[in-house]
Amino acid sequence: MKSVNIEEAVGQVLCHDITQIIKDVKKDVVFKKGHVIKKEDIPVFLSVGKEHIYIWEKQDGMLHENEAADILYSICKNEYMKPSAVKEGKIEVISEIDGLFKVDKEKLYEVNSIGDMMIATRHGNTIVRKGDKLAGTRVIPLVIEEEKMKKAQEIGGGKPILKIMPLKHKKIGIVTTGSEVFHGRIKDAFGPVIVSKFSEFDSEVIGQTIVDDEREEITAAIIKFIENGSDIVVCTGGMSVDPDDRTPGAIKDTGAEIVSYGAPVLPGAMLLVSYYSYQGRKIPVIGLPGCVMYSKRTIFDLILPRLMADDILNKSDIDKLGQGGLCLNCETCTYPNCGFGKGM
Known part of the structure; x- marks a missing residue:
């Protein structure tokens, strides 16, 4: 690539895009x-x-920005994604489906640490829709060393750093505990909230069972829902540490593997996540704290998209929610377009 005075460049081939910016009119x-x-x-x-422009002269060991941008896209791309047209060394990654977006944050950091290149993504573990922009890639200079791009490819190790997990159709069973509800002393207010939350996804609530505060009854209701085809069982009520709150013990009595009882999120600290093994599948059995009934957004909103995409949660996933895990209860809620649930 060499610099040429524009008056002497007639007949030459331009090696990079030229952008015109007119404030409030054109870019x-x-x-x-x-x-x-x-x-x-x-x-x-x-x-x-542009009194001088650059004419491309191919040099061994150097790549044009657009060639390098193609390599950055290849590091990102995965199923259900497509690229935009390359423009000024930039390629955007676009979703082809509705799904749960995942980012390998460690690999992303390594690529961006190389220098002279960048990949910017939206937050991982969030819902994306068909046509959404997932990431943008760019090579900073007009040309870049081929060796640097090889280094970026090696970080990927042949595995894309981005992923979309398709959302699945789910059948939901709700087990509501509490003698006050069971005996009709108060009306259940939890069930309608759960139904509303799941209505944001492709799901069907196949039933709600209201039981007394007896561990055996709670356990039996959970297992019955699973045997009747529930993909997710949600338990409401009895999730605090009071002696008469029996739901955590009842979930454990099913034989489910307890992943975490407690989460570094407010509202939602008393969340319980477990999985019941059934016919070769892991069925989530979730104990929801009372805040889900009356707070607009809680821990349930953070984990629900992952449950709908069969993203198996482990304790580390829950522990990492601490940074960004404080809902500010804004007067006008803008979730998910806010910092809640979006750590580093």
Whole structure:
């Protein structure tokens, strides 16, 4: 690549895009890479401040920004994704489906630490819709060492750093505990909230069972829902540490593997996550704290998309929610377009 005075560049091939910016009017490419420069183009080049332009001269060991951008996209791409057209060394990654977006944060950091290149993504473990922008890639200089791009590819190790997990249709069973509800002393207010939350996804609530505060009854209700085809069982009520709150023990009595009882999230600290093994599948059995009934957004909103995509949660996943795990209870809620649940 060499620099040429624009008056002497007629007939030469432009090696990079030229962008024109007019405040509040236009920001777009006026000449694309590969354009053969004509005499009548000269005033336009001068109007955008280009008295000299770069003509591409292929050099061993160096890559043009657009070639390098293709490599960055190859590091990101996975199933259910497509690229935008390359433009000024940039490629955007677009979702082809609705799903749960995942990011390998460690590999992303390593690539961005190399220098002269970047990948910017939206937050992982969030819902994306078909057509959403997932990430943008760019090579900073006009040309970059091929060795640097090879280093970036090695970080990926042949595995994409981005992933979309398709959302699944789920059948939901709700087990509601509490003598006050069971005996009709108060009306259940938890069930409608759970139904509303699941209505945001492709799901069907196949039933709600209201039981007294007896561990055996709670355990039996959970297992019955699973045997009747529930993909997720949600338990409401009896989730605190009071002696007469029996739900955590009842979930354990099913034989389910307890992943975590407690989460570094407010509202939602008393969440219980477990999995019941049934016919080769892991069925989530979730104990929801009372805050889910009356707080607009809670820990349940953070884990629900992952449950709907069969993203198996482990204790580390729950522990990492601490940073960003404080809901500010804003007067006007903008979730998910806020910091709640979005740690580093």
